[in-house]
Amino acid sequence: MKNSKEYAQRLQRLYRGLKRAHPKVEKTSYDDPIEALIYGIVSERISEMATQRAMKGFRDTFVDWNDLRVSRVEEIVEVLHEDTAANRATAFALTTALRAIFDEYHTLSLQNLKKLGKRPAKQALESLEGMDPYVVGYCMLTSLQGHAIPLTGQMADYLKQHDAVDPEADEQDIEGFLTRQVAAKNAYEFYALLRRESESPKVAKTRKKTATRKSAKTKKVAKAKK
DSSP states (O other): OTTHHHHHHHHHHHHHHHHHHSOOOOOOOOSSHHHHHHHHHHHTTSOHHHHHHHHHHHHHHSSSHHHHHTSOHHHHHHHTTSOOHHHHHHHHHHHHHHHHHHHHHSSSOOGGGGGSOHHHHHHHHHHSTTOOHHHHHHHHHHHSOOOOOOOOHHHHHHHHHTTSSOTTOOHHHHHHHHHHHSOGGGHHHHHHHHHHHHTSHHHHHHHHHHHHHHHHHHHHHHHHHO
16 A cells, blocks of 8 residues: 555554544454354445344344245345345345355354364355455454454545545555554454444434535536536
């Protein structure tokens, strides 16, 4: 990342500010990585609060994860409460990943990954159909003791808006930068604080205003060209 030294200083200032602004973080940890995988798939596209509601809905609606695996996309979307493109993508990703796990391991558990080293475990996750960097990172961080800081799109946008990373960097570059700047022992705390802040109402309000201004500017430029 260009100007990494300057961005590193800004990132540390941001981290200190987040710790002052939010209560102490209680680390989430999953005994079976499949629980982390399911939570990760759902939480990539919706807020933390909505994800927690969805997970409760899954447990109330489906007998077990195998029942979720063989469910129709429409049934899963119904638990997610709104028929949107994002929720349909989540439902499809869930059934795809669970089928891949069952086909590979003949069970809906990823406990065997804990017997592997961190790198082989990560490679095993990455090889499953339907996996993406956020879900793999969330599994590594919360169940396999890996050094990872998974990023949602909102989290990446927040870092860019606050000049903590290069605005031209993609999410993969940002994740690599963050793991170099934030120690493994602080990775979950940083992830949780950044996610909480990026999803806060005040940030959502600012994002909406910015989007409105950009839209108005685009229309103005288009009108001028005519």
